[in-house]
Amino acid sequence: MSESVLYSVFLLVSLGSIAAIVLYVVSKKFYVYEDPLIAEVEDLLPAANCAGCGSPGCKSFAEKLVATEDISNLFCPVGGNDVMKLVAEVLGKEVAEKDPTLAVVRCQGGCDVRPKTTEYQGPRSCAISAMIYSGETDCQYGCLGDGDCVTVCKFDAMYMDEATGLPVVISDKCTSCGACVEACPRDIIEMRPKNKRDLKVFVGCLNEDKAGIAKKACDVACIGCSKCQDICPKDAVTMINNLAYIDPAICTLCRKCVEVCPTHSIIETNFPPKKVKKETPKVEAKVESENIKTDA
Amino acid sequence: MLKTFPKGGIHPPENKLTSAKSIKKMPVPKMVYVPISQHIGIPSEIIVNVKDKVEIGQVIAKSGGFVSSNVHSPVAGVVTKLDKIIDTSGYKKQCIVIRTDAKNESNFEEIDYPLKKDITMEPKDILQRINDYGIVGLGGATFPSHVKLSVKEGTVLDHLIINGVECEPYLTADHRLMLEKAEEILVGIKILMHALHIDKAIIGIENNKKDAIDIFKKLTVNDSGIKVAALQVKYPQGGEKQLVRAILNREVPKNGLPLDVGVIVHNVGTIFAIYQAIQHNKPLIERVVTVTGKKLENASNYWVKIGTPISDLVNEVGGLPEGTRKIVNGGPMMGKAIKNLDVPVTKGTSGILVISEDEASRGEPKNCIRCGECVEVCPMGLEPHLLMNLSEKGMYEKAGSEDIMTCIECGSCSYVCPSHRPLLDYIRFGKTIVKKLNTVKN
Numbered sequence: 044m045s046e047s048v049l050y051s052v053f054l055l056v057s058l059g060s061i062a063a064i065v066l067y068v069v070s071k072k073f074y075v076y077e078d079p080l081i082a083e084v085e086d087l088l089p090a091a092n093c094a095g096c097g098s099p100g101c102k103s104f105a106e107k108l109v110a111t112e113d114i115s116n117l118f119c120p121v122g123g124n125d126v127m128k129l130v131a132e133v134l135g136k137e138v139a140e141k142d143p144t145l146a147v148v149r150c151q152g153g154c155d156v157r158p159k160t161t162e163y164q165g166p167r168s169c170a171i172s173a174m175i176y177s178g179e180t181d182c183q184y185g186c187l188g189d190g191d192c193v194t195v196c197k198f199d200a201m202y203m204d205e206a207t208g209l210p211v212v213i214s215d216k217c218t219s220c221g222a223c224v225e226a227c228p229r230d231i232i233e234m235r236p237k238n239k240r241d242l243k244v245f246v247g248c249l250n251e252d253k254a255g256i257a258k259k260a261c262d263v264a265c266i267g268c269s270k271c272q273d274i275c276p277k278d279a280v281t282m283i284n285n286l287a288y289i290d291p292a293i294c295t296l297c298r299k300c301v302e303v304c305p306t307h308s309i310i311e312t313n314f315p316p317k318k319v320k321k322e323t324p325k326v327e328a329k330v331e332s333e334n335i336k337t338d339a
Numbered sequence: 340m341l342k343t344f345p346k347g348g349i350h351p352p353e354n355k356l357t358s359a360k361s362i363k364k365m366p367v368p369k370m371v372y373v374p375i376s377q378h379i380g381i382p383s384e385i386i387v388n389v390k391d392k393v394e395i396g397q398v399i400a401k402s403g404g405f406v407s408s409n410v411h412s413p414v415a416g417v418v419t420k421l422d423k424i425i426d427t428s429g430y431k432k433q434c435i436v437i438r439t440d441a442k443n444e445s446n447f448e449e450i451d452y453p454l455k456k457d458i459t460m461e462p463k464d465i466l467q468r469i470n471d472y473g474i475v476g477l478g479g480a481t482f483p484s485h486v487k488l489s490v491k492e493g494t495v496l497d498h499l500i501i502n503g504v505e506c507e508p509y510l511t512a513d514h515r516l517m518l519e520k521a522e523e524i525l526v527g528i529k530i531l532m533h534a535l536h537i538d539k540a541i542i543g544i545e546n547n548k549k550d551a552i553d554i555f556k557k558l559t560v561n562d563s564g565i566k567v568a569a570l571q572v573k574y575p576q577g578g579e580k581q582l583v584r585a586i587l588n589r590e591v592p593k594n595g596l597p598l599d600v601g602v603i604v605h606n607v608g609t610i611f612a613i614y615q616a617i618q619h620n621k622p623l624i625e626r627v628v629t630v631t632g633k634k635l636e637n638a639s640n641y642w643v644k645i646g647t648p649i650s651d652l653v654n655e656v657g658g659l660p661e662g663t664r665k666i667v668n669g670g671p672m673m674g675k676a677i678k679n680l681d682v683p684v685t686k687g688t689s690g691i692l693v694i695s696e697d698e699a700s701r702g703e704p705k706n707c708i709r710c711g712e713c714v715e716v717c718p719m720g721l722e723p724h725l726l727m728n729l730s731e732k733g734m735y736e737k738a739g740s741e742d743i744m745t746c747i748e749c750g751s752c753s754y755v756c757p758s759h760r761p762l763l764d765y766i767r768f769g770k771t772i773v774k775k776l777n778t779v780k781n
Contacts, residue, residue, distance in 0.1 A: 164701045166761045176429025
């Protein structure tokens with residue numbers, strides 16, 4: 044009885060030792076050196092694996108960061124400047140600070156302003172319907188409304204507005220990874236700089252048709268009247284193919300163009316409501332403010 | 340037992356409503372909208388300006404490269420606009436808009452030229468003229484004919500096959516043309532045989548067009564070179580590869596051309612266009628179009644000038660019937676719905692099909708039940724359900740290695756699928772991506 048117990052103990056111990064020796068030899072023989080920095084950098088990255096940086100995942104981006112001498116061109120849009128700063132500290136390299144960006148949808152052609160002229164029956168995918176024809180409306184530049192951008196967003200930062208049939212970006216969640224920009228067959232989504240208060244002024248239309256045709260297809264289409272170009276004090280507006288484009292690098296967010304646009308195709312976001320000029324005497328205003336103070 | 344291709348195929352209801360209606364001449368339209376890209380390949384380059392006077396048959400857009408084609412003015416008149424207009428592709432494309440000169444008599448000449456049998460041109464000149472006169476494949480694919488006919492020296496070529504199959508339901512344009520212009524088509528065949536130095540030609544016709552088979556058999560009794568092959572009725576027999584397999588029992592290699600097995604295939608419509616170009620100096624400016632639909636009262640076949648808006652054709656047959664839901668350019672299997680009635684007729688428009696409410700809608704897609712029907716009917720021996728899944732999931736490389744590019748887009752799989760799955764939609768999409776990936780790789 045005790046003998047058989049001893050046998051099995053001996054057998055298992057010897058098997059274990061042999062396996063250990065083999066494993067040790069193999070691990071020494073086939074050892075691959077990996078820079079410990081890679082693991083360290085990878086830990087700093089957001090682990091979203093969104094491919095927004097251009098690499099397929101965070102690990103490969105970490106490898107790239109460690110291997111590249113000058114990393115000022117590399118940027119993790121999800122982590123932003125904070126993460127890049129930490130990475131730079133670990134690696135002892137320089138990074139360039141970038142303005143954070145945000146995806147914007149450059150189409151306002153909702154169901155109410157852009158009438159449907161045909162009906163599409165087929166797989167609900169923008170890529171497929173764009174391959175077949177110019178879409179259910181008469182505008183061949185606008186949103187197709189099948190939500191490929193929403194499908195590819197890994198951060199739940201987009202949803203389809205049921206009332207308008209257009210995608211909406213949730214500013215707080217958007218990491219500007221750029222997946223939606225690539226998914227959109229119409230190039231509607233653009234990355235624009237995110238200011239401190241997320242203030243933006245941009246042309247919410249891509250229609251290159253002539254005024255009459257564009258307006259007929261969609262009420263809020265850019266008709267290429269170039270009023271915005273004329274009024275812009277900084278020459279931030281360019282007109283190409285009957286379509287205005289506001290260069291975010293030059294635009295000072297003065298919003299003069301928003302006021303003159305006859306079709307309201309220029310969008311302003313998150314600006315406080317405009318102060319309506321009241322002709323009330325100053326005395327009363329003072330009284331009001333005093334009242335508020337006393338209330339408080 | 341009649342000949343046919345062995346793998347796959349379907350037999351949808353034929354619905355050849357207009358096979359007894361002779362080809363009428365469509366009145367000359369007031370305006371024509373001529374797209375500059377009516378063929379596969381590089382778009383042509385416009386060589387006229389606004390306000391230019393153009394004569395009938397004058398070149399208005401020049402071929403933009405080797406795989407391209409000249410475009411001729413279908414009417415005599417004045418160029419009023421160079422505008423972008425939605426064409427059969429569903430997108431706005433560059434068009435030349437010409438207002439017809441109502442006083443110019445050449446616009447109203449009859450097409451019925453007397454038969455001219457003697458072939459006097461040299462083979463080289465014949466090929467050049469086919470190139471110059473803008474002839475493209477009129478079966479629907481609109482591949483420039485001169486490219487097909489430019490055979491490299493040393494290629495073994497022994498058969499010319501004439502495609503008179505017209506396997507698409509509803510369409511009767513080729514059928515009527517064969518009945519009415521049989522002798523001209525035979526001369527056209529001889530022209531090509533002369534140009535290519537081939538001594539054997541076979542006309543393939545499906546057995547539902549017995550009258551056409553009889554006519555050609557009667558006319559070729561004493562002709563040892565030209566034969567007629569009666570084929571079993573099966574879709575998609577009109578596909579080049581299927582037709583070669585059916586008639587000659589030769590398998591065209593995958594990613595290959597009929598040329599690889601010593602065959603050139605041309606549609607009867609193309610042959611007739613070549614006949615007119617060589618014998619009567621007439622470029623390709625009009626074609627036969629079947630205007631059909633179950634609810635249409637005056638469905639018929641017409642000689643239509645290229646560039647005629649489809650609305651003119653619809654008016655000619657008595658307007659759109661009530662409850663019309665879809666208008667298809669081409670046949671019901673491979674045709675494509677058009678976006679509006681302003682779309683012009685192009686070189687590839689073989690039919691206009693008006694579909695009513697009850698036939699137009701597609702079923703709600705359900706899960707694949709692995710019945711294997713799509714595999715059974717695929718004439719190329721592919722697995723459509725697999726290709727669809729691969730392209731739906733974005734596994735394009737795998738789809739490429741499963742030979743997605745050999746799909747001829749006949750739509751048999753979508754037709755038979757009991758779960759109404761949009762097989763062809765996804766496969767077609769997968770093909771465009773795989774094509775892009777392949778070009779990037781090369």
